[in-house]
Amino acid sequence: MTSSSRRRFLEQTALAGIAAVLPGPAAAAAKGMAQTVLGPLDPSRLGVTLAHEHIADGPFYLDRWPKDWGGRAEFTARAVDRLKVVRAAGIGTIVDLTTYDVWRDIGFLEEVSRRSGLTMIAATGQRFFPPVTKVAMPARTIEGLTAFFRKEIEQGIDGTAIKAGVIKIGIIGKVPTALEEIGLRAGARAAAATGAPIRIHTHAVDRAGESLAPILESEGIDPARVSFDHSDDSGDMDYFLGLVKRGYSLGMDHVHRGTPPEFKPAFERRAECIKLLCDAGFANKIFLSQDSEFGGALLPEDKKEWRDKIDPPDGLLFTSRRLIPYLEHIGVSDADIHTMTVENPRRFFALV
């Protein structure tokens, strides 16, 4: 996608958003159920769950390198084949945190879920706020964004009946900008109205979770319904313990980024923090995932340089193949691994 066609795409999506917030019949989300792209599911059937990934932007890569593909059908077939491998390796559910403003293609997500047998949960919310990009819901008020998020959870996404089951909000720096704060408050209000949980792109290096918690709490949110994702970028146990004692969860989903020697914290330190949190009794506050850009991973070998920047080694199976064996090696119990990969998602993604 060229930058102008990308802008056009985003503008059209934003216009669809205006239409989307017009009043329509309210439909209560199913309490106690996980809301997947194939409909409500008993959360005990989610299985091993990757809580922060990106699948739904796959067709963006098709548009960017169209010559490498026969077309959408071939691209989708390749995606399904790859996801079947992930399913066969024991992953039950992938939570897709691709919001409308970062090329979410809900039809693609539904199709690859149905054909691969992997359960998928789609996200509403917003990743980027101005001035980072010009694109945001035109209303740009707490009320306007709350209505848009609720619409995607209660009625459906982009004119379909496919409903979001989680709210994703992006906060880029240590403290939110004025517009990011509007998004954060809207996320909290949509969570209260629908029972959906919130996952936040958090700048952990600057302890951003500590800046966001008071805003969330001023909206009356239950911290148990919030996960600060990319937390392992911090490596600071004092920061981690402060947030989990306050009731928040931590997404440890960048662990692969510590693998190259030039990146800190190192893989070993990120894993050690997970063990220390388990030892302190907080396995019930941790999610393991890898923030993978799945569409990029499907690119041909000659695009590898770019692909390598965005996708973890082993792709969607880094956690299974590399992280969990290492955690076991340093003494994390099977029970705690089960808690982090199965029990926490079962509880968190059930609508309350």
Ligand SMILES: [Zn+2]
């Ligand atoms: Zn992400």
